[in-house]
Amino acid sequence: MRRRSFLKGGLVLSAAYPYTVSSSMTTYKTGNPIGSESPKDLYDNAQNLDILLNHPTKTEHPDRLGVPRKTWHGMEVGYESISQEALDRVSQAVASAGYQYIDTPYAGSITVDDYNQVIRAQGPAGDYEFWKLSAGTPVPYITTGAGMPEGGAFVSVGDAALRSELANQSDAESGSSLVGHRGESVSDAINKRTVYVENISELNSIPPESMVEGQEVYVKSVSRHYTWNGNDFGLSYDLFIIYGQSNAVGQATASSDSSRPADYPDNIDDSMVLYWDKRIQEIVPVTYNMIHAMHGIARGHAWAAFANRYVSVTGRGCLFLPAAQGGLEIRELAKGGTFYTALDSELSAFDLSLSAQGYVVNSRNLLFHQGETDQLNQTPRDVYQDAFSTLLDNIRTDFSVGKSFIALVGNPQNRTERTWSAIQVAQEYVCTSLPHYVLAYTKFGSFTLENGLLRDGVHATQNGYNFMGEGMADAAVDAISYDLGTSKNAQQRYGVVNAPEDQIWRQVSATFVFDGTTGEWVLQDKDNSAFRIASVGGVQALPVASPDRLRIFLTPRATAVLGITATPNVRMVDDGVQTLSADLVTNAQADIFQGSGYAIDVRIYQNISFVVNTDGNIRSYPDVSNTLPSWLNGVSSDLQADNSVVINHPACRQVPILTQLASSDFSNASFVSFGDSQRSDTVLSYKVSGGQNTACVVCLPHTKLNPLNAVDLWSFTVTGIIAEARY
Structure with missing residues (x-):
């Protein structure tokens, strides 16, 4: 090998x-x-x-x-x-x-030497396209002329077939389905694609000719889609008049501080959060220091937070007309006054500017916060209520206002607590009883210095204003967008107790303490007691000349009662107070303690016991001494010539009890007889049998006491549930 x-x-x-x-x-x-x-x-x-x-x-x-x-x-x-x-x-x-073009009409016997050479030929659909050898076809290759793709030897590198399939809307497997979309041609799908812009200003700058009907634009600033309807995007605004006093203006910082509050929110979109600047007579983006119709200047307020919430939910813009002013009573805001006239003038100018600039105004509404000055000046409830409802009616008629959104006045902490309730219940009553007036925010009363929502005891911090603005915006969305007949806050005012829901049910609660130094009953409040008052304005002993009851003045109208009780403290019980009666009064004087004409009369009934000595003088019992308790100030005795004794006393509602005070060995025991000749509700006489001149124990059960003859630190609590009907 x-x-x-x-x-x-x-x-x-x-x-x-x-x-x-x-x-x-x-x-x-x-x-x-x-x-x-x-x-x-x-x-x-x-x-x-x-x-x-x-x-x-x-x-x-x-x-x-x-x-x-x-x-x-x-x-x-x-x-x-x-x-x-x-x-x-x-x-x-x-x-x-890259491709090399073989410049020979397609036929048989054409030699293709490489994979990047292309031949122009008709495809199966009849459209001319360019064809090249498939990767699996060996080179050189000689065409057969049988028609492309010659059994898979060639593949198309043109776009005619693709264009035809992309334009096909009838075939479920063609058209936009080729690129992951179904139901229309690729051209239509591209034309209707969602456009993304940063803000409303960019939305308004889109050329109309670039849009097709039904196409959406997503605005990032407000996180909403707007649809082109063939003419525009349907943008509209709601107009809000701001009226009231300082918390409507906004006073989040002290008057000496003109800087922007730390918690003041940025506008969600400057083209959607606008106000009428009276200084320059222009519509401009809302700022923390916007000026009001009578030159009041905000230092942080609720209305940016209101607008941000409102725009984000509805997609509609907010147009504000600021016309509030601090320190005003309700009467100073009334029609015919300086502030109402200024509101009218600025609204007219605002309307002209809106019309000239083509703003589409969907609705016109009122935002209202007021009442602190009326609380301070103790405006009676009915006086305020009449003025308040009249003002809202006039604004609605004169300025074509659809809905009025009311923020319930709070509990100013730099004044007495008893001033709070009258104005609150008046505002609440109007909003829950009459249409078009919406109780939009009720939590301002929970703002305190301690929880950081009040700045100075009256005005909110910026954080507090943000809560108020967002809460009022939620109510406005319900009322304007969904046309609800009432707000959630108003609904919560009804049916709180298991009682007829056509009335406002309120809790009455207050504690009263007798001050022995001043000789007066004092209504306890947050400054001197752990007890808190509710729906009570004050207390007075009546009749003034010779009191026999305490009148507790209510701020609501108590048109129905679900139980009222008065409970004495332990000291009163130990001193013989048997019971306290509590009766509703419907014709009380309405101008005392911001009252409503409704009150509760409390009468004190006591079991009185004392000793009348042999000389006819009254001594305490069981401690027989010369020191007499104050409740005996209304009791007197007189020894008559016949050794009988006449006793004058407050009205005793039960049979008196008299017995001789015998010696320790009972050697002088005898009996006592009532004298009939002078007997009455307030007078009784007695005589010891046998003419013996001995001391006598007298008990006057259930005697109505003069409330000013009370003892220091006697106290009682009144509680109950009352109802106030609608108009």
Whole structure:
């Protein structure tokens, strides 16, 4: 046989022919480690090397240790395989690098030498396209002329078919479905694509000719989609008149501080949060220091937070007309006054500017917060209520206002608590009884210095104003957008107790303490007691000349009662107070303590016990001394010539009890007789039998007490549930 030979400078491969040497494992297979000098291992190595170099077909052969090794023939085969793969990759790369046009009309017998050559020919749909060899077709290739794609030998590189399929709206698998969208052509889908802009100003700057009907634009600033209706995006605004006093203006910082409050919010979009600036007579974005109709300047307010919430929910803008002024009573805001006239003038100018600039105003409304000055000046409830309802009626009629949104006046902490309730219940009553007037925010009364929502006891902090603005905006959305007949706040005023829901049910609660130093009953409030008053204005002993009751003046009208009780404290009970009666009065004087004409009369009934000595003088009992308790101030006695005794006393509602005060051995025991001649509700007479001049114990049960004859630190609590009907 011929062997392969190694020549200097290269490898010469001789032609292969049949190989007859055994191609199995080596002969001895000693397993000795590498480096062995054993003749047997040398023999095996020589035999293996012969096979590895010269075998014509075998690609692998084990060495003398049994490890498979590539033969020379196996390495040649592997190289050829790698070379073909590399060639295929190069061909694909060349095919994708660019095309060479074969300038010959399509027919048979055209030779295509490379993958980047293209031929112009009609496809199956009849459209002319460019065709190139598919990656699986060997080159060179000679066309058959049978028509493209010649059994898959060619693939289209033109766009005619794709354009046809993308424009197809009838085939569910064509059109925009080819790019993950269904139901219309790609052209229509692209034209109706959602456009994204930063704010309303950018929305308004979109050229109309670039939009198609039904196309949406997403405005990032307000997080809403607006749809092009063929003419515009349907943008509209709601106008809000701001009226009232300082908390409507906004006083989040002290008058000496003109800087922007830290918690004042940025406008959600300057094109959607606007106000009428009377100084320059222009519509401008809302600022923390916007000016009002009578030159009042805000220092942080509720209305940016209001607008941000309102715009984000409705997609409509807010137009504000600021016309509030601090320190005003309700009467000073009335029609015909300076402030009402200023409101009228500025609203007219605002309307002209809105019309000239093409603003679409969807509705016109009122935002109102007022009442602190009326609380301070103790305006009677009915006086305020009449003025308040008249003002709202006039604003609605004169300025075409649809809804009036009222923030319930709070609890100013720099004045007495008893002044709070009258104005609150008047505002609440009007809003919950009459249409168009919405109780939009009721939590201002929970703002305190301690929780950081009041700045100075009257005015809110900026954080407090933000709460108020957002709360009023929620009520405005319900009333304007959804046309609800009432607000959630108003709904909560009804049905709080299990009682008829056509009335406002309120809790009455107050504690009264007798001050022995001043001789007066005092209504406890937050400054001198843990007790808190509710719906009570004050207390007075009546009749003034000779009191027999305490009148507790209510700020609501108590047209129905669900229980009223008066409970004495332990000291009163220990001193013999038997019971307290509580009766509703409907014709009380209405101008006292901001009253409503309704009151509760409390009468004190006491079991009075005392001793009348032999000289006819009254002494205390059981401690028979000269010191008399104050409640005996209304009791007197007179010893008559016949040794009988006449006692004058407050009205005793039960039979008096009299008995002789006998000696310790009862040696002088006798009996006592009533005298009939002078007997009445307030007078009784008695005489000891046998004419003996002895002391007598007198008990007058259930005697109505003069309330001013009370003892220091006597106290009682009045509680109850009353109802106030609607108009």
